[in-house]
Amino acid sequence: MEFINIGLFGLGTVGSGIVEILSKNGEIISREIGKKIKLKKICVKDINKKRNLKLDKSILTSNPDDIINDKEIDIVVEVIGGIDDAKKIIEKSINNGKHIISANKDLFALYGDEITSLAKTNGVHLLFEAAVAGGIPILKALQNDLYGNNIMKISGIVNGSTNYILTRMDIENLNLQDVVEEAKKLGFLEADPSADLEGLDAARKCAILATIGFNNLVTTNDVYTCGITDISLEDIKIARNMGYKIKLLATAENRKNGIVVMVHPTLLKNNHALASVDYELNSVYLEGDMVGETMFYGKGAGSLPTGSAVIGDLVLISKKITEKISPDYSYKIYNNKPILDIDQLSFSYFFRLNIKENIPEENKIRDILGDLGIKIDMINKINQNQYGIITKETPEIDFKNFKNSINNKLSLSSKIKEIRVLV
Structure with a gap:
């Protein structure tokens, strides 16, 4: 049986998972491909670092060129993360005719179209399923299984770290x-957790989902992004009392007049399917014009789930190499719709109204907010000086104006902090 030779960049969480899966399930994988998978070389920063893996140290290197310039290596797997070094490795490998598998959401959310163009020019396969939602095969579903649909909406919990935090709160x-x-101690967050907490990680995944789902180029910079750093336990308690949960949602919508891409904390009714997705689990909800509503659910991160997604790409590319099938790329940009600004949109909002003194009765609050263009859907008196309020759908720009003018009507003890509501 012939070999498919693999060069692996990175032996951290995901890289270790890939090695473990190949070790345990190598025979199954080889039987499916018709060739044996051989991990020929692994590039790491420190070849002498102690690792809990059964590895022949002779395959370790700290020199990227030992993989990039090795003519026997068929597929390069990049799981080092980051942008600059990973981009150089992938581009050099493509130019040397190597097929690429990556788990790098940071890179593909910014340069996916550029790297895809380079892969096309060189006639090599390029897959990055593991870049979004770990072990959930969402990108392949969008690219292949749902091809007969116009995808209208993609929404979901795609960052397990923030979901874990909000669940425990x-x-x-x-x-x-x-x-x-x-969460830092347990390994759910990095020492610098800002990419997770501020929503950037989810925004990168949202950009990739929108690009593939809508065949319309979207980058991280296009995504309206707001994280969970301002979410308090008090917000969560009040939302709970009103029949809601708070989740960090990534949402992409394919509208007639443009593309909506946003990441922000969202109130979900307790009976919504995404409200029951807890701890580090991920879930992606899709709406297609033919299939209707469908939802994907599973582990969105971790060594083995993410490694499983990489192995799925590895099997697919290896079979295509063996059967001499031409590459088919995830990024197919047919459309050029504009990205809609958040100020062009309308939402229902949840906010707390903290009044210093002389708190009016509920009807008076409704009248005051109504005079400022805000119609109330639900109001809950929390204590002597506080209301929890959910509005009817309101243009974003009108809500901003309301926030600027409310102090002329009521004496507030704190600024209004809104959370959008999924209706």
């Missing part, structure tokens, strides 16, 4: 910072 009545510190 809700279930255990914990403050954000307390959960963040524990």
